[in-house]
Amino acid sequence: MITIHQGYVTDSDGVSTLHTEIDFGNDDKREVLISVAEEYGKFLSPERADYALIGLFVRAMKRNEREIICEAPVTEELLYNIKEILIPTLIHSDRRNYATKIQAEIAPPLDKLPFSKILRGG
Numbered sequence: 705m706i707t708i709h710q711g712y713v714t715d716s717d718g719v720s721t722l723h724t725e726i727d728f729g730n731d732d733k734r735e736v737l738i739s740v741a742e743e744y745g746k747f748l749s750p751e752r753a754d755y756a757l758i759g760l761f762v763r764a765m766k767r768n769e770r771e772i773i774c775e776a777p778v779t780e781e782l783l784y785n786i787k788e789i790l791i792p793t794l795i796h797s798d799r800r801n802y803a804t805k806i807q808a809e810i811a812p813p814l815d816k817l818p819f820s821k822i823l824r825g826g
Contacts, residue, residue, distance in 0.1 A: 705729055706764055708757065710775045711750035720745025724756050752811050754779050761786055765794055765801040774808035783808055 711724035722738040736756060738748065749755075753774035764772055787806060794801045 705771045705773065706760060706769055708753045708760065708772065708774045708776070711753070711756075713745060713748050713750050715742055715745060718742045720748055722748040722750055722755075724750070724753075726756065726760070750776070752776055752778060753808060754782050754811075757782070757786070757806070757808070761791070761804060761806065762794070764804040765791065768802040769804050770802075771805045771807060774806070776808075777811035778806075778808040780810045780813075783810065 706729070707727040709725040709727065711722050714721050714723065718741065719739050720742045721740075724736045724738075725733055726736055727733050736759075738755065740748065753776040757772065757774055757778055760772060763769075783806065791801075791803060795803055
């Protein structure tokens with residue numbers, strides 16, 4: 705089982721960094737860092753686990769991981785596409801891939817978040 709923990713953002717010396725701990729089980733924990741210039745830090749989204757799920761689901765399938773648990777919610781369209789389209793397609797194309805289960809809550813739609821203020825700089 706893989707657990708994607710809730711991320712958080714730090715700012716230091718003109719750089720914004722998104723930190724996310726990934727627990728692969730058996731005392732194998734790693735921190736994933738995504739860093740950008742501080743002016744772009746407002747676009748980092750620790751409140752969603754989309755970025756980590758995209759990076760891990762194929763690895764999990766190839767290593768026969770039974771489940772991925774996301775502590776932060778995931779975009780509904782992404783979760784649907786991974787579960788209903790990508791995983792079945794990857795299993796069909798290579799029978800060695802495992803049908804990894806994904807547990808994640810659905811994130812609220814983007815139009816419900818105050819991005820218009822962020823994008824306009826105010």
